[in-house]
Amino acid sequence: MTQRIEIVRKILDSNQRIAASNRALLDENNIYGINIMASPGSGKTSFIMETLQRLPPRVHVGVIEGDTAPVTIDADKINALGTPAVQINTGGECHLDAVMVELALQKLDLKLLNLVLIENVGNLICPASFDLGTTANIVIASIPEGDDKPYKYPNIYRGLDVLIINKIDLLPYVDFRMDYFTKGIQMLNPDIKIFPVSCKTGEGFERWIDWLSSNIPTKDLPIDQ
Amino acid sequence: MTESILEIANRAALENKANRVTDIYLTIGQLSSIVDDSVQFYWDHISKGTPSEGAVLHFNRVPARLRCKNCNEYYELRDELMPCPACGSISLEIISGEELLVDHIEVVKD
Numbered sequence: 001m002t003q004r005i006e007i008v009r010k011i012l013d014s015n016q017r018i019a020a021s022n023r024a025l026l027d028e029n030n031i032y033g034i035n036i037m038a039s040p041g042s043g044k045t046s047f048i049m050e051t052l053q054r055l056p057p058r059v060h061v062g063v064i065e066g067d068t069a070p071v072t073i074d075a076d077k078i079n080a081l082g083t084p085a086v087q088i089n090t091g092g093e094c095h096l097d098a099v100m101v102e103l104a105l106q107k108l109d110l111k112l113l114n115l116v117l118i119e120n121v122g123n124l125i126c127p128a129s130f131d132l133g134t135t136a137n138i139v140i141a142s143i144p145e146g147d148d149k150p151y152k153y154p155n156i157y158r159g160l161d162v163l164i165i166n167k168i169d170l171l172p173y174v175d176f177r178m179d180y181f182t183k184g185i186q187m188l189n190p191d192i193k194i195f196p197v198s199c200k201t202g203e204g205f206e207r208w209i210d211w212l213s214s215n216i217p218t219k220d221l222p223i224d225q
Numbered sequence: 226m227t228e229s230i231l232e233i234a235n236r237a238a239l240e241n242k243a244n245r246v247t248d249i250y251l252t253i254g255q256l257s258s259i260v261d262d263s264v265q266f267y268w269d270h271i272s273k274g275t276p277s278e279g280a281v282l283h284f285n286r287v288p289a290r291l292r293c294k295n296c297n298e299y300y301e302l303r304d305e306l307m308p309c310p311a312c313g314s315i316s317l318e319i320i321s322g323e324e325l326l327v328d329h330i331e332v333v334k335d
Binding site: 001002003004005006007008009010011012013014015125126128129150151153154155156158183184186187188190 | 226229230232233237238241243247251256257258259260305306308315316317319323325326327328329330331332333334
């Protein structure tokens with residue numbers, strides 16, 4: 001016989017629970033964690049590298065790099081800057097989830113860090129639904145992607161703390177209506193902080209670094225030379 | 226996403242001593258990022274050999290409902306995100322449209 005069973009449960013309930021434990025782990029260790037989401041080619045890795053080079057010496061960073069394939073290109077670049085980086089190969093999955101981040105956090109020496117940057121898989125759809133347990137969620141949009149993204153992928157802009165608009169040096173060459181773009185963002189997320197930057201010219205980074213530094217907890221760590 | 230649906234359905238079947246899950250009813254908001262076809266595609270693969278094999282997925286799409294904070298107008302999004310149709314304000318509250326739920330399932334008991 002057929003029977004109806006009521007469930008009414010969030011599909012991603014179990015991810016949410018592990019995200020909460022990641023968040024607690026970061027909090028216990030006095031670490032500010034950031035989930036960086038974006039389309040492929042928006043300049044996530046360049047943005048991370050530029051940020052690493054500009055942070056004050058009191059900030060000790062660990063980076064988690066998510067990729068769908070078993071490559072270590074991004075992690076190698078970060079390691080070359082002297083920053084510990086862990087690569088996650090999602091095995092074809094188009095987003096990171098809280099379990100993958102839980103495992104990656106075990107590979108970082110959290111006692112020595114006060115900032116963890118997580119580079120999500122390049123994708124504007126799936127990462128939106130998966131809380132990783134970070135302190136802040138950010139999206140890097142870039143000028144060549146076009147100004148209609150908030151209208152096409154509304155979900156990713158909800159629950160965001162920061163929006164980086166990268167490649168602003170290309171504004172004179174591309175039809176990008178900044179007011180149309182930011183209007184879409186404001187409809188979805190009125191409290192979001194927006195930082196227009198260019199990784200190429202360095203424009204806008206000062207404001208972003210000031211904001212970021214002011215959010216990173218003080219921790220008694222040796223000062224980098 | 227699909228794995229989570231499968232896990233929820235299989236566990237509910239087990240807890241209720243059901244042999245087989247025949248139907249799964251999902252509530253999906255218009256603004257949530259989930260594509261019916263890709264869930265169905267993965268479903269057919271990953272549900273094999275589990276109590277949920279062959280279960281039919283039903284997607285109940287919930288429209289995005291907004292409230293204008295300026296004039297208190299309530300409206301639904303037809304397709305694209307848009308400002309308040311009454312006053313043009315972009316100061317909005319999203320009331321529904323972000324759901325991602327397993328609502329209920331139907332099972333067979335011998």
